[in-house]
Amino acid sequence: MSKRGSKRSETHSEKGAGRPMPRRLVSWAFAFSGAAALIYEVVWTRELALVFGSTVYAVSLMLAAFMTGLAVGGYAGGRLADRATSSVRLFALLELGVGVFGVLSIPIIRALPTVYFLLYRGVGASFGMFLAVQFATAFLVMALPTVFMGASFPVVSRIATTSMQTVGHDVGTVYSVNTLGSVLGSTIAGFLLIPAVGVQWTTVVAACVNLGVGLLMLSVDPRPGKRAATTLAVVTIAGLTFAIALGVEEPVVALNVRMSSTSDFVDLATFKRYVVDTKVEFLEDTAQGRVAVLRTPDGALQLRTSGLVEGAGQFLDAQTTELLAHLAIQCAPAAADDVLVIGLGTGSTAATALGYPITRLDVVEINPAVERASKLFVGSTLADDARCRTVIADARQ
Numbered sequence: 001m002s003k004r005g006s007k008r009s010e011t012h013s014e015k016g017a018g019r020p021m022p023r024r025l026v027s028w029a030f031a032f033s034g035a036a037a038l039i040y041e042v043v044w045t046r047e048l049a050l051v052f053g054s055t056v057y058a059v060s061l062m063l064a065a066f067m068t069g070l071a072v073g074g075y076a077g078g079r080l081a082d083r084a085t086s087s088v089r090l091f092a093l094l095e096l097g098v099g100v101f102g103v104l105s106i107p108i109i110r111a112l113p114t115v116y117f118l119l120y121r122g123v124g125a126s127f128g129m130f131l132a133v134q135f136a137t138a139f140l141v142m143a144l145p146t147v148f149m150g151a152s153f154p155v156v157s158r159i160a161t162t163s164m165q166t167v168g169h170d171v172g173t174v175y176s177v178n179t180l181g182s183v184l185g186s187t188i189a190g191f192l193l194i195p196a197v198g199v200q201w202t203t204v205v206a207a208c209v210n211l212g213v214g215l216l217m218l219s220v221d222p223r224p225g226k227r228a229a230t231t232l233a234v235v236t237i238a239g240l241t242f243a244i245a246l247g248v249e250e251p252v253v254a255l256n257v258r259m260s261s262t263s264d265f266v267d268l269a270t271f272k273r274y275v276v277d278t279k280v281e282f283l284e285d286t287a288q289g290r291v292a293v294l295r296t297p298d299g300a301l302q303l304r305t306s307g308l309v310e311g312a313g314q315f316l317d318a319q320t321t322e323l324l325a326h327l328a329i330q331c332a333p334a335a336a337d338d339v340l341v342i343g344l345g346t347g348s349t350a351a352t353a354l355g356y357p358i359t360r361l362d363v364v365e366i367n368p369a370v371e372r373a374s375k376l377f378v379g380s381t382l383a384d385d386a387r388c389r390t391v392i393a394d395a396r397q
Contacts, residue, residue, distance in 0.1 A: 034178035035185030039206040042189040050307040065138035073150020081158040092217030099210030101144040284369040291369035311346035325352035347374035364395040
């Protein structure tokens with residue numbers, strides 16, 4: 001074997017290790033770790049947007065909180081990697097930590113509306129403090145998982161590096177497979193997992209990936225030690241964590257109450273009563289966002305998409321959506337024949353347009369769940385009318 005080949009050998013071991021270092025396996029495990037990390041980011045961004053809103057400030061602060069955790073973890077992980085007696089075991093423990101605290105983000109996010117309500121009321125009208133509260137709240141959700149994520153990179157880099165002569169190649173390989181995993185994770189989170197199983201179970205899937213990687217790394221640790229006891233403790237802790245996280249009922253209503261509307265509630269007790277007394281009539285997560293139909297304490301229905309109220313059954317709101325059809329058709333320069341409605345909403349605008357002697361009505365809606373939710377407002381009016389065609393697509397197409 002050549003000198004270079006010996007440096008790149010898979011059988012190179014850590015100092016004092018009794019088994020070969022599983023470098024290639026660790027690298028591919030790190031790819032799955034990257035996939036789980038981006039699944040978390042997609043999920044957390046969507047959930048926090050229900051509380052913070054989707055403004056450029058909110059999205060930027062959520063990303064800043066995520067990257068801050070990675071930076072802190074990267075610094076700490078570099079120091080830990082140099083001191084660890086078994087880098088593989090350290091990587092395993094970091095992945096297990098990501099999984100445990102990742103799934104614990106579920107109950108933390110559920111509690112955020114109440115926490116944010118109190119913090120928002122406490123900072124007053126200061127815009128700077130308002131942004132600081134958003135950052136701190138987002139960091140509360142992401143802090144521990146992202147610190148563990150960030151710490152994994154220097155640890156895995158140490159495992160993968162065989163010599164100073166090949167450090168660039170080795171670290172570059174680790175970084176590339178992790179990035180490929182991140183691409184896969186972000187793609188399947190938004191287009192496959194969330195539409196299929198919802199946000200909560202998508203978080204669970206990501207946590208299971210981390211726990212699986214951690215347990216796999218424990219099984220190949222070149223310093224076995226008390227492997228059986230460690231594995232048993234990890235499984236027990238993970239099981240209890242999942243039970244706690246999934247055993248708390250999700251306050252869907254609270255997650256859909258934007259804090260920009262806190263002036264609607266005189267105090268926290270009023271806010272909590274609103275949450276308890278509001279009933280969920282429809283709820284569905286899709287690639288385009290969360291669609292919910294809520295029955296508020298006064299008995300009226302509200303349609304919310306990604307936290308925003310798109311329409312309601314109250315008299316004044318219904319008048320507004322119906323007026324959109326009346327104004328457009330009445331102001332047309334000639335008798336309206338073909339009508340296009342962009343955005344289905346509650347369906348009131350389209351249903352009103354069908355009250356005119358038109359020959360064709362096209363409704364374009366980007367979120368398929370909205371079409372199903374609208375039936376709670378207009379029933380089968382649109383589906384039963386042969387003149388109406390609903391197209392699920394981006395209106396720009």
